[in-house]
Amino acid sequence: MKSLSGMAAQSGMGAARKAPARAAASRVDRARRVALLFTAPAFAFFILLSVYPLLRVVWQSLRYANLVNPSVSGFAGLDNFRTIFEDDDFFPALGHTALWTGLSVIGEYCLGLVSALALNAKIRGRGLFRAIIITPWVIPIVVAGMNWSWILTPEYGVLNLWLVRLGVIHEPIAWLGRPDTALLSVTLVNIWRSFPFYTISLLAALQAVPSDLHEAAALDGAGSWARFRFVTLPHLRTVSLTLIVMHVVWTAVNFDFIWVMTQGGPLNSSETLPIMIYRYAMQSFDVGAACALASMMMGFMATVFFVQYYANQRLGAARTS
């Protein structure tokens, strides 16, 4: 806005010397009106698609409502929350969500870091490797799920046939059809599709590490490991923290992978909280319970982001002082 009023004053001086203040004011006013007009659609969409649904989730979590039966209504107090805590599937689903999120994020971070370090080495063919490693991240989750379902299938699935031939397993395993392997298999697929995002972010951070720091450390006698530990890692701290926090939240609320590959089965062994929200809403039509669960998860998310925000601030403060 500063440059705007400056420009306005300039043109005011030339054209309307008598009333420069008024001309400038009207010009700034006009710019402000244009800015409001230009951003109005974005704000309208934000209110319609984010603010309103957000408030509605909280509101509905306190009311009885059924998706197909409009006669169900009225204030419910905390009944919807009670429904969830008394649901036998809730605590297992909470455990599955924690396992799914923890393993996914750890696996993604490890692969992301290793691949970023390897891509940061000065070797030939880096561009090609980088392009290949990014591809899983671009293809639709449904396609990724179908590809892996085909690889993992017990009848004619390539993984089973190869593992049997190598003697690792005696007979084909229905990876997605057994309660003890289903969630882990989907986790593997999630890691496969999501780790390239870490690769690219960490690679960008690695390339921002000044090379003279490495040289200085090497001259002081630091070996490869010491340089990695004391020069490279500290530079990755902020981006790592951000990546991990974002992905903890996004993985915990991911619906697509699990629904596409196992639909929460077999025997609810891969059911996570987002799958429960879907079941409450679209299969038992219990809008109140679905919204109660959604608002609890929203509260969890807000807390995580809040903590991360303050952690980042303190990190920043510690660095400058």
Next chain:
Amino acid sequence: MVVGKTVRRLQSALAYGVLFALATFCAFPLLWMVDTALKPLQEIQSLHPTLLIVHPSFDSFRRVLFQTDFPIYFRNSVIVAAGSTILTLLIAIFAAYVLSRFARSTLSRTLTSALLLSQMIPGVLLLVPLYLLMRTLGLLSSYGGLIIVYCTFTVPLCVFMLKGFFDAIPGEIEQAAEMDGCSRVGFVYRILLPLSAPGVLAAGAFAFINAWNEFMFAYVFINDEAHRTLTPGIMMFRSAHVTDWGGLMAASVLAVVPVAACFLYLQRFLIDGLTSGAVKG
């Protein structure tokens, strides 16, 4: 860097090893998809599967294209993805212009927080209210409903990306245009867009990919075959034809083609976009 020759050799050998392993891990499922799609049935159901195809055939593609609803799904996906890309660009270009030119105003700051917020909130938590909203508006099982809902994630993405491109256009050009009597809308259409055309195209391609890949809303909001898009279509395809892996892989290959085309164009912008935080993983 100051390291011995042997150490350096060792390091690059290690890097090559890691990269080969990871590239195989990343590429194999996709290679296997194309491979399976091109195999005849008896080679798909082989107990000794190899990447080698003895008798390549387009039977699976033919089956998918002429004996299933796949072409309808594909058309619907094109309509929805293109529709939401165009709507997104219409909204995002003007919003990004304001963010770029009046970067420090209260309006811009408010808009930035609003966009970040809508980018952060996961769709599944808003599934129920958005479903109810679309039902009230009569937009369930229609293209319009999906086109509008996809704006929640495509608009923030495009605004942040476009702002980066608009920042690169010097303010003097706008001042000159204004001196010549050009209005702001005129400036956006006659000068800003032509000058940043590659960037606008990149933002559009990215919005298109995201809309094309979306699954959950398409799965929940659309309940008739005539409007079903490709991602839920492929999933239903599987439950309907449990054993036809050849057909399923052929459908997957065809579903990836538009994404791959957009991505090829987008790739050179992607790294910058990622580092400036315009991208949601």
